[in-house]
Amino acid sequence: MADHGGSMGLSQLATASNLPLPTIHRIVRTLVDLGYLRQEPSRRYALGPRLIRLGESSSTMLSTWARPQLTHLVDELGESANLAMLDADQIVYVAQVPSRHSMRMFTEVGRRVSPHCTAVGKAVLATLPQRTVQEILQRTGMPQQTEHTITDPGVLARQLELTAERGYAIDDGEQELGVRCVAVAVPDAPARLALSISGPGTRVTDALVERAVPLLTDAARALSVELDGRAARA
CATH class of the missing domain: 3.30.450.40 (GAF domain)
Incomplete structure (x- = not known):
């Protein structure tokens, strides 16, 4: 995310990481819960304040x-x-x-x-x-x-x-x-x-x-x- 301006969609993350979309979704939800990511109104994900x-x-x-x-x-x-x-x-x-x-x-x-x-x-x-x-x-x-x-x-x-x-x-x-x-x-x-x-x-x-x-x-x-x-x- 940092290399892509700090914000990406799930499909972009899946492509960049070469991981299945369901796996990316689970990882992202965990990082959101921990405060390392946040979800934007556009439903893209951005780097969070915990970082x-x-x-x-x-x-x-x-x-x-x-x-x-x-x-x-x-x-x-x-x-x-x-x-x-x-x-x-x-x-x-x-x-x-x-x-x-x-x-x-x-x-x-x-x-x-x-x-x-x-x-x-x-x-x-x-x-x-x-x-x-x-x-x-x-x-x-x-x-x-x-x-x-x-x-x-x-x-x-x-x-x-x-x-x-x-x-x-x-x-x-x-x-x-x-x-x-x-x-x-x-x-x-x-x-x-x-x-x-x-x-x-x-x-x-x-x-x-x-x-x-x-x-x-x-x-x-x-x-x-x-x-x-x-x-x-x-």
Whole structure:
């Protein structure tokens, strides 16, 4: 449901899960009774309020697990390091270690932004099937945040192809003027996650990006191993 905008019908759920409709109906009714789903007037089902507590708990755990990697990135590169996750159609920041510079980028944990205009968002979108990306963009509308925001789906599609090919995404003042970010997706994670560094464009130069990409890639792999190990132990 989260991957389909947070709301689906029973037949859609049955098709997506490859389970019989009666089985889906029983599962959904149980989740409704527990508060994890709710039924809308249209008779579709949507994510329920009980998930908020689970989301807050998982975000706290993710922040704790990612902190060593984020701290290492700040130590090596000097700029703020972030962990973000695709939640329904939006990117939510779940952890950050700020730069030690007096002028630094500070992204509030819990902040939600559109994926098309952020490096973390584009890094995540580049890992998704093209049809899924198109559906997300149709629902969000690709709002323009700055004069540099990409609002043409075709232009974004080409940039996502480049992102997938080179393994990292760039946001050059597309979400906030004067701010430049570079991000990589966390591979094989239980959620759609990305790590990034962000700072003033005057400091996040092409040379810094070149240094940052291998460090971000290593950090993303290490976090993936950490999450996989915890999942296995659970």
